Amino acid sequence: MIMNRQKFLKASTLLAASAFLFQGTHGLAETKKIRVAVIGVNGMGWSNLMAILKNKNVICTALCDVDENVLNQRVAELDKRNIKVQSYIDYRDLLKDKNVDAVIIATPDHWHCLMMVDAVKAGKHVYIEKPIGNSVKECEVMVTAAQKHNAIVQVGQWQRSQQHFEDAMKFLHGGSLGKVRMVKVWAYLGWKKDVPILPDTAIPSGVHYDRWLGPAPKRPFNRNRFHFNFRWFWDYAGGLMTDWGVHMLDFALIGMNVSDPRSIMAAGGKFAYPDDVEETPDTLTTLYEFDGFNVQWEHAIGIDQGPYNKGHGVAFIGNNGTLVLNRQGWEVLPEGNRMEAVPLQKAKDDGLERHMNNFVEAIFTQNRTILKAPIEAGAHIAILSQMGNIAYRTGKKLYWNKEKQQFSDKEANRYLAAAYHNGYTYPKI
CATH class of the missing domain: 3.30.360.10 (Dihydrodipicolinate Reductase; domain 2)
Structure with missing residues (x-):
C-alpha cells in the first residue's frame, strides 16, 4: 500500500518543531570528523565528494563503484592528494565498514531506493542524488525508512542552499x-x-x-x-x-x-x-x-x-x-x-558547497530540522x-x-511502482 504523502509531509513539519536525537553511527565523538564514503564515483558522485571535502570537518574513507576502471582511477586521484581510502565493488560491503559515518549515493536512479534504505538501516547518514527514487512508491518507501531509522538524509537539490x-x-x-x-x-x-x-x-x-x-x-x-x-x-x-x-x-x-x-x-x-x-x-x-x-x-x-x-x-x-x-x-x-x-x-555563492556544509552541520548538531533539502522535500518533488x-x-x-494518493485512472496507477527484477524486491521497512 502506498503511504499517504500528506502524512509524511505533515511528519516533516512536526520534525521541524523539535530537536532530532542522533541514533546512528557513534564514531564522531572519537574522530571529530565525519567519515564519508561515496557510492557511484563516475560523475556527480565525484563532484559531490570534491565539494564536501572542502569542509575541514570531513574526511573520505571509502569509495564504491561497480566499474573497476572508474573506481581505480578515483582511488588513484585521491592517493595523489594523500587521501587513502578503502575501495569496494559491492555497496553492501561498504555499509559494513565501521569507518564510515555517512554515504553519498550517486548511482543511476533505479538503485537509489535500495541503497538509501540499506544505508539508514546500517546506521549511516545519507546524501542522495536527485531524483531520490525512480517511482512514486520508491519515494514513499525511502521517506518511511529515513524517519524510522532517525537518519539525517539530504537530497542533492542544492539550489535550496543558494x-x-x-x-x-x-x-x-x-x-x-x-x-x-x-x-x-x-x-x-x-x-x-x-x-x-x-x-x-x-x-x-x-x-x-x-x-x-x-x-x-x-x-x-x-x-x-x-x-x-x-x-x-x-x-x-x-x-x-x-x-x-x-x-x-x-x-x-x-x-x-x-x-x-x-x-x-x-x-x-x-x-x-x-x-x-x-x-x-x-x-x-x-x-x-x-x-x-x-x-x-x-x-x-x-x-x-x-x-x-x-x-x-x-x-x-x-x-x-x-x-x-x-x-x-x-x-x-x-x-x-x-x-x-x-x-x-x-x-554570489557555490550552491553545492553550501549544500554540503548544511549536511555536515546537520550531522554535527544532530539536528535534521536544519536540512535545506530533507528526504520529505526530495520525495515530494520527485513524485510531482x-x-x-x-x-x-x-x-x-x-x-x-x-x-488516496493515486490517480483516478487504473492505467496510470500501474506506473506508481517500478517493477523489480533479478531477485530484487522492495525493501521492507
Whole structure:
C-alpha cells in the first residue's frame, strides 16, 4: 500500500518543531570528523565528494563503484592528494565498514531506493542524488525508512542552499507581483546531442554489469545505456522530466506554497532526434493544474534558447510583473508601469558547497530540522515529476486523488511502482 504523502509531509513539519536525537553511527565523538564514503564515483558522485571535502570537518574513507576502471582511477586521484581510502565493488560491503559515518549515493536512479534504505538501516547518514527514487512508491518507501531509522538524509537539490534562490522567494512572497496566474518552468539543453544506435557488446573488463543492472530488467550490455546515458531509458530513470524537473519545479511549488496538483497533462516526443536510441522524450510540455493558476513544464534537447533567453529557469507571471529565476540569478520584469523593475541579482555563492556544509552541520548538531533539502522535500518533488512522465506515457489528462494518493485512472496507477527484477524486491521497512 502506498503511504499517504500528506502524512509524511505533515511528519516533516512536526520534525521541524523539535530537536532530532542522533541514533546512528557513534564514531564522531572519537574522530571529530565525519567519515564519508561515496557510492557511484563516475560523475556527480565525484563532484559531490570534491565539494564536501572542502569542509575541514570531513574526511573520505571509502569509495564504491561497480566499474573497476572508474573506481581505480578515483582511488588513484585521491592517493595523489594523500587521501587513502578503502575501495569496494559491492555497496553492501561498504555499509559494513565501521569507518564510515555517512554515504553519498550517486548511482543511476533505479538503485537509489535500495541503497538509501540499506544505508539508514546500517546506521549511516545519507546524501542522495536527485531524483531520490525512480517511482512514486520508491519515494514513499525511502521517506518511511529515513524517519524510522532517525537518519539525517539530504537530497542533492542544492539550489535550496543558494542565497539568491532564497532571496527570490522572499521577494515573491512579498506580493509585489500581484496575483500570479501562471508559472513557467523549463530546461533547454543545447549541448545534448543524439545517442546513435550501437550494437550490444561483450561486457567490458572490470565492469560488474549484473550489479549495475540490479533491480532493472536483464538486458545485454550496450554502451549507450551505461554511465551518463542511463538517464534516457525508462528502466533506470525518467529523462529530463525528473533529471532537471526536480530542480526547477521544486521552486515553482515553494514559490506558490502548494503541494498536490488537481490534474496533469503532457505531450511531446522524440522530435529532435527521432531515430536515436533514447526512450524518454527529447521535447515535452507538461501542464499541472492548481486552484487559481497553472504550472507549465517544458524541456527541449538540442536547443539553448529557452523562455526569456535562458537555458533553464522558473518564471512567476503575475499581474504586475514577472520574476525570472535560475542558477545565475533572478530579476523582475515589470508589466508596463505597474511596478518597478528589479535588475539581475546575480548568484554570489557555490550552491553545492553550501549544500554540503548544511549536511555536515546537520550531522554535527544532530539536528535534521536544519536540512535545506530533507528526504520529505526530495520525495515530494520527485513524485510531482513522476506525475508528468506518467501523463506523457499514458497520453491522458490525469486527475490526482490527494486522499488516496493515486490517480483516478487504473492505467496510470500501474506506473506508481517500478517493477523489480533479478531477485530484487522492495525493501521492507
